[in-house]
Amino acid sequence: MAEIIRMPRMSDTMEEGNIVAWLKKEGDKVESGQTIAEVETDKATMELDTYTDGVLLHIAVKEGPVPIDGIIAVIGQPGEDWQAAIAASQGSNGAAPPPSASSEKPSPAPQPVSGEPSADEASDQRVKASPLARNIAKEAGVDLGQIQGSGDSGRIVKRDVEAAMQSAPAPAKAPAPKPVALVPSAVETPAPVTPAPSFSAPVSEGGAYEEVNLSQMRKVIARRLSESKFSAPHFYLTVEINMDKAIQMRARLNEVAPVKLSFNDLVIKAAALSLRQHPAINASWLGDKIRYHNEVHIGVAVAIEEGLLVPVIRHADMKSLSQINTEVKNQAAKAKDRKLQPEEMQGNTFTISNLGMFGIEEFTAIINPPDACILAVGGIIEKPVVQNGQIVVGNTMKVTLSCDHRVVDGAKGAAFLQTLRQMLEDPIRMLV
Numbered sequence: 001m002a003e004i005i006r007m008p009r010m011s012d013t014m015e016e017g018n019i020v021a022w023l024k025k026e027g028d029k030v031e032s033g034q035t036i037a038e039v040e041t042d043k044a045t046m047e048l049d050t051y052t053d054g055v056l057l058h059i060a061v062k063e064g065p066v067p068i069d070g071i072i073a074v075i076g077q078p079g080e081d082w083q084a085a086i087a088a089s090q091g092s093n094g095a096a097p098p099p100s101a102s103s104e105k106p107s108p109a110p111q112p113v114s115g116e117p118s119a120d121e122a123s124d125q126r127v128k129a130s131p132l133a134r135n136i137a138k139e140a141g142v143d144l145g146q147i148q149g150s151g152d153s154g155r156i157v158k159r160d161v162e163a164a165m166q167s168a169p170a171p172a173k174a175p176a177p178k179p180v181a182l183v184p185s186a187v188e189t190p191a192p193v194t195p196a197p198s199f200s201a202p203v204s205e206g207g208a209y210e211e212v213n214l215s216q217m218r219k220v221i222a223r224r225l226s227e228s229k230f231s232a233p234h235f236y237l238t239v240e241i242n243m244d245k246a247i248q249m250r251a252r253l254n255e256v257a258p259v260k261l262s263f264n265d266l267v268i269k270a271a272a273l274s275l276r277q278h279p280a281i282n283a284s285w286l287g288d289k290i291r292y293h294n295e296v297h298i299g300v301a302v303a304i305e306e307g308l309l310v311p312v313i314r315h316a317d318m319k320s321l322s323q324i325n326t327e328v329k330n331q332a333a334k335a336k337d338r339k340l341q342p343e344e345m346q347g348n349t350f351t352i353s354n355l356g357m358f359g360i361e362e363f364t365a366i367i368n369p370p371d372a373c374i375l376a377v378g379g380i381i382e383k384p385v386v387q388n389g390q391i392v393v394g395n396t397m398k399v400t401l402s403c404d405h406r407v408v409d410g411a412k413g414a415a416f417l418q419t420l421r422q423m424l425e426d427p428i429r430m431l432v
Helices: 083-091 121-127 131-140 158-167 218-233 246-252 263-275 319-334 410-425 427-431
Strands: 003-006 017-021 034-040 045-049 054-059 064-067 071-076 234-242 282-286 290-292 297-300 302-304 307-309 313-314 350-354 373-387 391-404
Touching: 003 083, 034 071, 054 083, 071 083, 131 158, 218 307, 234 410, 246 263, 246 391, 246 410, 246 427, 263 297, 263 319, 263 350, 263 373, 263 410, 263 427, 297 319, 302 319, 313 319, 373 410, 391 410, 410 427
Parallel strands: 297 350, 350 373
Antiparallel strands: 003 071, 017 034, 017 064, 034 045, 054 071, 234 391, 282 290, 297 313, 302 307, 373 391
């Protein structure tokens, strides 16, 4: 019997996968363990392997987003009826048939109503549709009752609304609708089935715009940080640290270290040791309870073209500065190549975001859930400082601790920063 290949859950936060490319084509022989496609998740581009021997009979979705457990392919023996296999699968779980891969466009949908509201809102609410599809249809003035859904059990999903919007005829000699009526907001822009942007025409004469469809990663960044910012009551604590001794120590260590240590390595090590002394900061909010971690795993924000990835340095308090440096460099390189695996970005108990290398003097960061705190690190600035009653040239660095007030109180956050400052202003403490 032919086997149905479905979109697997490749990370804990994944809701859908975006098929980037197929490495096999219909009719190709495949063996268990072979990679057949590349799938973009919210965290990385990953290889999709098959655990079935046979022939790739059918590719259900050539390119684009597929929800978790959605049908993407059928593998079986030569000549097997893949359609019967899909029908049997649908009969067992009640799922609707997937969009055909043989056509570059979604299946034809009836023309949407333009300019007129839906006939009956109550009727519209009875239509099976995802929340995102409803929002897009509402903004575009599309009647959900006139759309045939391609999701599970005929549920209307974003690609169905998009197809209806694309097929809508332009009104003859009618004034152009306002952009807000036709263009979803950037956060809600649906990823199309085809690579081309869905909307790229000029808004009005003399003006144009460009839209870039959201990657899986950007969708999750937008969702998670919005949830964090608007659900966790943030407060911020800033201290200025004298980095003169840290600069001297780094120079001496780099004379003997096997790798060239950075100031970020010193910050990570100092933060890790400070967390050991202040376990209330090394904590997570879990809704109905607070988890205080016995191990220190620090997430280090890495900027890539599409946003941020946060690889995790595990047991950072137990690692040497050279080990931290090597691990951060290796994981940053993997992040930029989108080759980090989900397990390398999970389990953080605290997060550090450093923008000092970009000339940023001071900033605040949004907490990376479920962490209770995140440390925003600015650049080292040469400036006049007062030492022993005299004005001298010094090197200072500002750091800001963002705290979830549900977990951390101001006094505890301040105590942590005091210890961190002591570590960096007298870095010999980190070696004791």
